[in-house]
Amino acid sequence: MARRATKPASDDLDVRKATILEAVVSEHIDTNQPVGSSSVASSADIGVSPATVRSEMVSLEREGYLAQPHTSAGRIPTDKGYRYFVDHLENGVLGVAQQHQISDFFANVRGEVEDVLEQTSTLLSQMTSYTSVVVAATHAHASILSAQLVNIDAHHQLLVTVFSDGSVVKHSLTPSFDVDYETCAETSRQLNALLIGTTLETAVQVPSRQDHVAQLVRDAVAALHAQQPTADGEKVFIGGSSHVADSFDGVETVRKVLSILEQELLVVSLVQDMLSRGLSVAIGTENGFEPLSTCAVIVAPVTIDGLPAGAVGLLGPTRMKYQEAMAAAGAVSRHLARHFGGDEEHANH
Amino acid sequence: MARRATKPASDDLDVRKATILEAVVSEHIDTNQPVGSSSVASSADIGVSPATVRSEMVSLEREGYLAQPHTSAGRIPTDKGYRYFVDHLENGVLGVAQQHQISDFFANVRGEVEDVLEQTSTLLSQMTSYTSVVVAATHAHASILSAQLVNIDAHHQLLVTVFSDGSVVKHSLTPSFDVDYETCAETSRQLNALLIGTTLETAVQVPSRQDHVAQLVRDAVAALHAQQPTADGEKVFIGGSSHVADSFDGVETVRKVLSILEQELLVVSLVQDMLSRGLSVAIGTENGFEPLSTCAVIVAPVTIDGLPAGAVGLLGPTRMKYQEAMAAAGAVSRHLARHFGGDEEHANH
DNA sequence: GTTAGCACTCAATTGTACCGAGTGCTAGCC
DNA sequence: GGCTAGCACTCGGTACAATTGAGTGCTAAC
Missing domain, CATH: 3.30.390.60 (Heat-inducible transcription repressor hrca homolog; domain 3)
Incomplete structure (x- = not known):
């Protein structure tokens, strides 16, 4: 109650705590189940007994990184736990198959900008099994x-x-x-x-x-x-909204999320807000929309010839596969930029 | 097994059977529960005991209008049962509130055709709590x-x-x-x-x-x-897809339906198909898409100055409120025709 | 042809016991 | 002082039986 040992205010954790937290998060992402001390202890590189893990978990829970659904269950990450996890994630690399999928797509895609963006959004959602969002910036500055x-x-x-x-x-x-x-x-x-x-x-x-x-x-x-400053000309393309149905348990959650996705203005403002706050991932309540409090949103800005041109994003449950999803969003955003940028062709072949 | 009494092949039923069937269908639509003989018997204008109702139900089941989830449960309408119900529905009238809602909407709506159609689709889905579809016909014949x-x-x-x-x-x-x-x-x-x-x-x-x-x-x-004959220029606007989540039980069904809705070409061809077959309601398997076998689809063609200009539609569970939904679709389709037709203004104010 | 009566079926509910995953605590060990 | 083995405890999940009750099909009588 009185003195805490080492790092008091910093958001940095003990190496061991960090390892445990990461183990809990990644296992929970895999299984969607509360994670117990013993499975963490046996998880490879922790040379320590379940009992020790347990006491560390108590401390992680006190600090707000973990939560317990009920007394005799394992631990679940809180939003703060996911946040730590994401912040300490090294950049993932995309699988070769996926890289090919993206390259093939951009090599073969035809049609006007809108068509390309729409199909891009489908691509992204198929690759990741999450709902994807592609936002094309306003042309307020175009002459x-x-x-x-x-x-x-x-x-x-x-x-x-x-x-x-x-x-x-x-x-x-x-x-x-x-x-x-x-x-x-x-x-x-x-x-x-x-x-x-x-x-x-x-x-x-x-x-x-x-x-x-x-x-x-x-x-x-x-x-x-007379253009409304709101409807502003941003185009939004949402792909794979059916994935909402299998990302969340509970019909009510599904309904809420779909209902948000229907309001394109909300989606745009969410993405814009994240971009302006420099966030690439918004976890749970961080996104500011209560109905999305069990969601995580990933955005990657698209920059064409040095100018912001929009963004691609993914929406999934907080227990989403961040590394894969971020890598996919990043890669697609870069390909988009290259596709539309500089000396490249503009849209059609 | 040998002789049946009166109507052998005709799809017309005994007055009493018809009354019973209708009672079953409408109660099941209200409650989403199997309907038992006694509740049908007490349902107003059937001056007959549950036992009699029961024996009629056996016969209705033999003829394929009703089904029984299990031995000791009430009856549920089959697609054929719903079909009979819908075919013998007199045209419903819209509530005054809803009529006002539509009139107000069309009196105040602004913007280009696409904007109006998109908002119309939202209107329709909000009025009915079903997913709405608005299809604008191709301009293949426009000069x-x-x-x-x-x-x-x-x-x-x-x-x-x-x-x-x-x-x-x-x-x-x-x-x-x-x-x-x-x-x-x-x-x-x-x-x-x-x-x-x-x-x-x-x-x-x-x-x-x-x-x-x-x-x-x-x-x-x-x-x-080079316009693809498929992508043909039809525009589709889908509103209220979040209602899919509360129209169906079972995540898997929700996913399937959403996944169909994502494929706009499918939706268009479904609607076109129904129009060309002269159907205004497709119940269950009638729509030809297996994943939509628990859905009913309502379409109302929009005719502007005598020419087919598209359609509005609603998608809900087979146990949807047909009368209300059909009335709403019909009214909106007429308002749309008037809004865009003849001497009326074209789009803007 | 209708219906009251009755035996029967079966999903849903309730209660009970039990299992086991997981915890927190403590005493002993390194 | 930190770690851990051991242990008592908690509590959700499952399995099973008993019970309930809504609803049926059948039959005999009206």
């Missing part, structure tokens, strides 16, 4: 390459805007007056003159004239700049 | 209003095509030669001359010259016409 107003019919026009990052956005206009082809063409010309080279963050000077073309230009610019 | 080649950089061009149904499609081109702005503009002009007014099913005569512009035109047309 406009082209803006064109297309006449659907007299009362419906479509503003089609192409950005320098290759994204295309459409906005419907429904003016109260009739519009003909020529008016559209003229509006397109003025829009191009006005918008090309600007970003969505640039303020532009719209014409104040009262004619129809000016009116359309104003409407178009307004529609374009 | 091209505009085709433009935009220069991303010297080696990357984006072909942006606008169709008469308001859809916008992009295709990346990566020619092996450098392309400048003027080449792009000229290509765009030729593409427009060539493509405007055609559909993707129209064959077009591409130029056979060897200059860069002609090359680009050929590439662009090829990319445009």
Whole structure:
């Protein structure tokens, strides 16, 4: 009660305690069962009896790394225990088969950026058996390459805007007056003159004239700049949500997690939040969403030509296989960066 | 064994049998429990004793409408039993609250078609507590209003095509030669001359010259016409997949169903198949996918200005609340048609 | 044709005993 | 002083039997 021996406040543990903790965590990840002192003691490199392990476990429990479901059961890692485990994990290497799987995928993938990202998310979830998340960053900073107003019919026009990052956005206009082809063409010309080279963050000077073309230009610019800062253009691709069903016990947990995944905005903000806090793994309550308190989330930022371009992530139970999952996420993120970056081809073959 | 009394082959039942069957089905839908003879007997308008009900049930079981989990349990409807029930359901009316919910939604909804459909799917799943599916038909028959080649950089061009149904499609081109702005503009002009007014099913005569512009035109047309007939442009929006978790007992079933839902092509073909067979409800094995054999699927086609434009659907357990669900799907489908059809506004306000 | 009565079946529940994995503590050992 | 063998104790899980009760099928009488 009074004096503790060596490391009081530091989060560093005794070598032996660390070994024990790691043994408990990895065995629990394997078996999903409470881990007892004897199986830890027999676990290879601990030359010490179960009794000793036990007393160390008591201490680890007092310090919050382990917990006991009930008196006569083994120990389970707490979030803090997992955290220690993850922090002291050396970077894993991917199996050769998986490396090949990734390379093959990126060698053969076709289609537009969105298609590639969607398939990437499927790949990642198949590789890991966890639910995967691929987030493509907003194009708020991309400049406009082209803006064109297309006449659907007299009362419906479509503003089609192409950005320098290759994204295309459409906005419907429904003016109260009739519009003909020529008016559209003229509006397109003025829009191009006005918008090309600007970003969505640039303020532009719209014409104040009262004619129809000016009116359309104003409407178009307004529609374009009206992007909700929330829906912001991030695209999210979620793959393998069926894995949620086998990652968690308890239907209620499954429902909660699925229900979070349905809200893409939440997912985006979770990932963004982790990136901004510099976290690559969020364990249990660390992610800030109560319904996800039995989940762990792994993210790996994707950086293309030095710029943040999004992230890939994995969501699994706290008892997930961190090393494998982190290695997979990392590898896929690097491949993505290479695929879209620099001198490489942009999307299509 | 020899003679049966009245209706031998017809799928029509005795009035009393029908009443009993309906009582069993609706009580089982309410309780998710096998239904016994006595609770059917006491169920209102059957002026008959449990014993009589029992002997009728034996006969219903022989004819395949009911099944018994085990000897001393009540009866459960078979798929055939549900089918009879559904076929003899008079059209339900939606609750006032729900009618309001739908009207409010469509009065306030903003954004492009895709956004509206996505939100519609969320609406439908929230109203019914089932997983919803919204399918927007392909634009194979829509004609091209505009085709433009935009220069991303010297080696990357984006072909942006606008169709008469308001859809916008992009295709990346990566020619092996450098392309400048003027080449792009000229290509765009030729593409427009060539493509405007055609559909993707129209064959077009591409130029056979060897200059860069002609090359680009050929590439662009090829990319445009290369649409997989499968991925065909149908958009699918799935809402409320978390409801899968509380619709089914058994993690394995949940996993299977989610895993089907992940494969959008499967979902589309399921819906298309049902539409082409003129089915509005597929119960259990009727839907043709083994993993969905404990599911029922409801679809309601969406017809805009007389043309098939897609469908809305609901997926739940075979013991779903058919009347409510069908009413909801029907109402939403009608509102969608009105929202996008005729003189109404196209998408935006 | 209907039904009351009855014997029967079988899942679900309850109670009991037991096993064993795992613990915490302590006394003795190195 | 740290480690460990030994031991009493805890408590979830399992196995088994007894009991309950919802529900059936059959039959004889109305």
